[in-house]
Each structure stands twice: as C-alpha cells, then as structure tokens.
Amino acid sequence: MVRPITKLTKSKLFLAFMSIPVLHGCVSFSNDSGFSEVVSTVQNRSDQTPVLHSFKESQAHTQEKIQSLLTTPLMAEDAVRIALINSPALQAALTELGIAEADLVQAGKAPNPALSYVRLSRLDDEFNIERLVLLDVMGLLTIPMKTAIERHRFNQAKLQAAIDILQLVADTRKAYYIAVAAQQSVDSLEQMKEAAQASAELSRRMVEVGNFNKLQYAREQVFYAEVMAKLAAAKLTALKEREHLIRLLGLWGKEIEFKLPKELAELPKEPKELSQLECQALINRLDVQAKKMEIEAKAKALGLTKGTRFINVFELGYAHNTGQDIPRQRGYEISLNVPIFDWGDARIAKSQASYMQSVWQLRDIAINARSEVREAYQTYRATYDMTKHYRDEIVPLRKFILDQNMLRYNGMLVSSFELLSDAREHIASTNAYIENLRDFWINETDLQTALMVKSPHD
Numbered sequence: 001m002v003r004p005i006t007k008l009t010k011s012k013l014f015l016a017f018m019s020i021p022v023l024h025g026c027v028s029f030s031n032d033s034g035f036s037e038v039v040s041t042v043q044n045r046s047d048q049t050p051v052l053h054s055f056k057e058s059q060a061h062t063q064e065k066i067q068s069l070l071t072t073p074l075m076a077e078d079a080v081r082i083a084l085i086n087s088p089a090l091q092a093a094l095t096e097l098g099i100a101e102a103d104l105v106q107a108g109k110a111p112n113p114a115l116s117y118v119r120l121s122r123l124d125d126e127f128n129i130e131r132l133v134l135l136d137v138m139g140l141l142t143i144p145m146k147t148a149i150e151r152h153r154f155n156q157a158k159l160q161a162a163i164d165i166l167q168l169v170a171d172t173r174k175a176y177y178i179a180v181a182a183q184q185s186v187d188s189l190e191q192m193k194e195a196a197q198a199s200a201e202l203s204r205r206m207v208e209v210g211n212f213n214k215l216q217y218a219r220e221q222v223f224y225a226e227v228m229a230k231l232a233a234a235k236l237t238a239l240k241e242r243e244h245l246i247r248l249l250g251l252w253g254k255e256i257e258f259k260l261p262k263e264l265a266e267l268p269k270e271p272k273e274l275s276q277l278e279c280q281a282l283i284n285r286l287d288v289q290a291k292k293m294e295i296e297a298k299a300k301a302l303g304l305t306k307g308t309r310f311i312n313v314f315e316l317g318y319a320h321n322t323g324q325d326i327p328r329q330r331g332y333e334i335s336l337n338v339p340i341f342d343w344g345d346a347r348i349a350k351s352q353a354s355y356m357q358s359v360w361q362l363r364d365i366a367i368n369a370r371s372e373v374r375e376a377y378q379t380y381r382a383t384y385d386m387t388k389h390y391r392d393e394i395v396p397l398r399k400f401i402l403d404q405n406m407l408r409y410n411g412m413l414v415s416s417f418e419l420l421s422d423a424r425e426h427i428a429s430t431n432a433y434i435e436n437l438r439d440f441w442i443n444e445t446d447l448q449t450a451l452m453v454k455s456p457h458d
Helices: 010-018 020-024 035-043 060-070 076-086 088-107 137-141 143-208 214-249 253-257 277-284 286-307 345-410 416-452
Strands: 114-121 127-136 314-323 326-336
Touching: 035 088, 035 143, 060 076, 060 253, 076 088, 076 143, 076 214, 088 143, 143 214, 143 286, 143 416, 277 286, 277 345, 277 416, 286 345, 345 416
Parallel strands: none
Antiparallel strands: 114 127, 127 314, 314 326
16 A cells, blocks of 8 residues: 655646656657768778768669679779678677667657555455556766766767778778789799799700700709799699688679689879878877767766666655545555665676776877887888888899890800799799788778778777
8 A cells, every 4th residue: 555645736747747757857769870970080091981881772783883883803992882772780780879779769758657556355345556657866966967878879880980981991992902912923933933844844855865854854843843843833822712702792602703813903102101100190190089988978977877876776656546545545655765785885896907907098099009100100111111122122133134135145154944933933023012002002001901990900
C-alpha cells in the first residue's frame, strides 16, 4: 500500500512533465550522420572525396563509374577513387557514424515513466487498487552531462571515420605502387631471362665443338637456372600483389581484368622541402585529435560519476489509490537509494584511472608522432636521392657500357659472353631502379600519413 504524504495537484504534475524537454534540449538525427563533416576533414588532407552509400541508393551509377575508370590502364588516383566508392570494408566502418549518432540521440531522451497498477483482494471480497506513476528524476537531471559525453563520442566517431578513409587511401596507393612495380620487375626479369638463355645456349654449342670448358659452361647454365627461379618467384609476387590491390578496390567478376600501366610514375623533379614537421604533425594528425576528444569525454564522464556518487537512483512517483469502503487517496512517492554499502569510491577510482590512462596515451602518441614524422621525412629524402642516383648515374653508365661493348662486339673485339654479361648487368641495374622508385612512392605516402593521419607503421 502506498501511503499518501501530501497532495500533488494535476497542474503541478503537468508542469513537471512539461519541464523535461527544457532540461535536456532537443537532439535529433542529422541527414547524413555527420558524414559531411568527415568529408570536409578528408578533403583538407587529400584530394579525394569519399562516398557513403545508403540502403536505398542504386548501385548502377557506382558500377558505371567504376567501369569507366577501368577502361584504360589504372592510375594511382583512379585506384583510390574506386576504393572509396566500392570498398565494402570502408562502408562497414562508416556505419559506426550512425551507431554513434543513435547513442547521442538516445542520451538526449528523457527516461520513460513507469506505470504500476495493483489490485489487492481480501477474504471478505473487498479490494484496494493502487495506481502509481514513477519518474526517474536522476535520469532527467543527468541528461545534459550524458548528452555532452555522447556528443564527444560522436565527434570521436567522425574523426575515426576520417582516419579509416585516409588509411584506405594510403593502403590503396601503396598496394598500387607495389603491384605496378612487381609487374615491371617481371618484365625486366623476362629480358634478363632472354639474355641468360642466349648465353646458356651459346655455351652449350661451344662445349659441343670443344671450344668451352665445363666450368664456364656450368656457370652459364646455373645463372640461367637462377634467373628462371627468380622469374617464377617474381610472377607469384606480382599475382599476390595484384590480388591484394583487388581486395582493397572491392572488385570481382570481370572487373578484376583491369590493366595496370607498364611503368611506375617518374620521380618528381624536386623533393618536397618541409619545415616544422613536428609542429604540423601535432596539429594536423587525426589520432592526436581523437585522443584529445577521448580525454574530454572521460573528463565529462568523471564529473558525472562524481556527481552521482551518493545518489544514482532518485525516482519521483504520483500515487492514486482507491478501494471499497475507503476514501480516494492521492499523493506522491520518493524513491532514493541509500549509500550504506556502496559509497561510489570504486566507480570514481575507475573513472580517474581511465582518465589518466588516456592522458598518458596522448603523451605517448605525441612523442611517437614527432619521431615518426622525422623518420618518415628522412626516409623519403633518402629514397629520393637513391632513386635519382640510380636514374641519373648507374643506369646510364650501364647503358653506355652495353652500347660501347656492342660496338666492340661488332668489331669482333669482345666475345658474345662479355656482351651478354653487360646486358644482364644493365637489366639488373634497371630492376634496382624500379625497386627504389617503388620505395620512394611508398615512403612518400607514409610521410603524408605520418603528417596528417596516424602512425604509418600501424
């Protein structure tokens, strides 16, 4: 039986319920779950524009765009465009925006009142009826703080979405460069195989006529065998790297028959000269911003935990009781948890430890960011210089030696084996240049990642 304490008029109860929207404001769903802000963040760091697919969106337009990009040999930026509109893994990650926004809207909603109806019958067939409406007052009072916490988490989700998008951009570019270089290495080894095959065949014929000793013959044959083994391994590597790129692009069916260019893009005329790298990284890196937001959210959560340390359940109820042979009763009921056994110390300690954990993690990220961007830039410059050295010094010299020996061979001044050996060395230096050029483009991508997004080693 609920005992009446005093009268609660209908007008006061109505005013209590009408004050609920004033306490927490109005939080509603956006048109795109905050994706437009994500696009803005991405475009400040990349020339690409991501796409968020909806349930009702037709895939016909997307497939037409993909087909148009695959009609010609695929370039790096076109590969990135395909990944951003076609990667199912990215679309799955972007659904976190809708989840985070739903949590934000839910945090801004008032808790539903609880309705209770009790009918008690006695042995003399008389009965009492209790009607009770309970409202979670503490839930109402903490709505602003809970909304602020979820808003921070929603902002974190938008930053994480931008990180996921830019990480896919970096992964796709790197996979593209590796796939093109792998196929280019196969072509280079094919040329080396032809030279080795010609040398092995010539040595076989000379052995047959007695003009070549068995040791020299064995050397030519084993070189040819080693080139064939390297070629087989290079073809397998090219296949694996192409499949890796296909997975990032989200392609299947006839779409996987796309063509890659025969060569990597040329080395830029000049390397990038960047200053204040560490400052740029601390300001622009999204993982630093995300951790700062996490700290702000945990600070809000710590304040909420301290605010509800002693009172975390406070309910106010309106009571209306009727029964046979008794007058009608009205009143209200207050329900309050009494902190006898649990004073909230453990919850506060946990929130404080979680907050300090994020603070130390932010310091760790900041230290790593400064180091990673220095390392990335030095690696970028070193590979630029090495690639340029191969392009301007080693490969031209090997080509000059080959051309000169070709003239001497025509004048019967050098043997066929010397000419073939120089051809092999020229091909090998060309292959080394390809590998250095591939590493340069990969390191250039890592530098942008270290400056704008996160650690390139994660």
